[in-house]
Amino acid sequence: MTAQFPVVRSRRLRRTPALRRLVAETRLHPSDLVLPLFVKEGITEPQPIASMPGVLQHTRDSLRKAAHEAVEAGVGGLILFGIPAVKDGRGSAADDPAGIVQKALRDLSADLGDSTVLIADLCLDEYTDHGHCGILTNDGEVDNDATLERYASIAVAQAAAGVDVVAPSGMMDGQVAAIRTALDEAGYGNVAIMAYAVKYASAFYGPFRDAAECAPQFGDRSAYQQDPSNAEESMREALLDLDEGADFVMVKPALTYLDIVRRVRDTVHVPVAAYQVSGEYAMVEAAAAQGWIDRERIIMETLTSVRRAGADIVLTYWATEVARSLRD
Template identity: 65%
Template sequence: MTDPLGPVVRPRRLRRTPALRRLVAETSLEARQLVLPAFVREGISEPQAISSMPGVVQHTRDSLKKAAAEAAELGLGGIMLFGVPESKDAAGTGAIDPDGILNVAIADVKAEVGDALPVMADLCLDEFTDHGHCGVLNASGAVDNDLTLAVYAEMARAQAAAGVDVVGPSGMMDGQVAVIREALDLVGAPEVAILAYSAKYASAFYGPFREAVDSSLQGDRRTYQQDSGNVIEGVREALLDVAEGADMVMVKPALAYLDVIRAVREAVDVPVAAYNISGEYSMVEAAAANGWIDREAAIVETLLSIRRAGADVILTYWAAEAAGLLRR
């Protein structure tokens, strides 16, 4: 609509100043919505840099406690722990060992931060198996879903005993949430929440993560992770996990699956998380290192896009830095 003096409708009026833009912002990004994934490696005395993820390290137990304390001080939504053991075997027994690196790290961090920061832990075997798969293999070399569930139940019990607040089953085994929920309840840990990796896709963007956990993967995970062309399947998986007792559900990766985040958000009545994964992180870092993009602006824009798609919670390696940016 126009008149002799110009347009009557001027959307730019509400963009004129930072304060006006803040007033009408449709999507917000807050530290409490961000979870920091952190790697802790057994047998090291100093944090080890991860070459494909600039700025991210494999922590010692002591440096992990410092990172967790900082995360709590920043008001982050949580810390998600991944263990990197010195030795692996076909059954991933380090995952259920009370003295295994992930379980002792849970206890360390919980002792450090108490209830000031939710302590979360990956519940999967891939970091602990010498073949790198997320489950136990049968005689033919395929991942055996039901044998794996029995190990996941043991792993859940071990993490609960260590003091975990939230377990994150990420193996994409059918029925994993129901088995883990039952295992937790039977050992008197009904308060431990489940953040289910419900829609986890076989992706080209996981490469740097595999360096971070010293992955021993042979082959691929396409028989249990989802095909990248499927949205309805992702929603179905999320609904199944909610029905089995998941307290939160996750879509992983985030950026290439924003439509799946939106579809899951519209389908479920629990909080939805999304994992801003290693490859997504490293692409921004590499472009910024070459001077091609404004790094800090790209970080905030990336995380806002995930929130805009419908994620209530974002796991991101930028969590601590982003919290600082938001404070400024």
């Protein structure tokens, strides 16, 4: 041993699991997690989703069971996506008081009370027969302002059904302002808005479109979702949504946009969410099924990286499983 050997030995604090836990800079807690859930009208048994092993299209009854399990595990919130039995050009089922998400919200509100946060995705792609996120013009373009009227109506319907937070995901200009105005005028000023402020036109959404049965019937969504090559645009979108009344902002997808999560976190002064999307989930599950990776370690590593990047809230299909693991 020479006198020049470093006095500082960083490995001292890595020596045991207890020491590593004590000095951990980033912590993941069950209440940081939000579980996405799909509920489908007209089915009598939950339906597996081939591209998302372990994820289901739920009946109302199986949804209630899954929600109870998540809450018991300590998951912080649930976000609902609906698949109606009938779709049309204006997404009529999205704001129908008897629509599948409104029914599910009433079920869960009655069952769970204030033991969790009920969030509803607010968009039209799951409800339209063309699969786009809004009303189409005669030329097949999404009509931004006509779509805002539909979003406002959907927000009020979800609020009436008992939602705590609406989550507009369509990336229409002015969507947060239209929704905030509609909620306030209808007497739902306490309903919060979690804006999909930064939503990229990503290839990672493929399995979700199987789950929600919402793939566009023509074209794609690049005219209204963000270009993956842009970063400054993300800051502008987040600040615009905050100016319009958003209470949270979200970045989607998460793992390939951790730089954006960090930039948003450093820019805004509200909670930041990040969505670990279906493609991220499917890749891990597929590789794990082949025995190529350590599934549990990969799941925890990816979620920790999203938190480390600055996300306060992580939407993940592994929420219940991870919450149980953390509590154990």
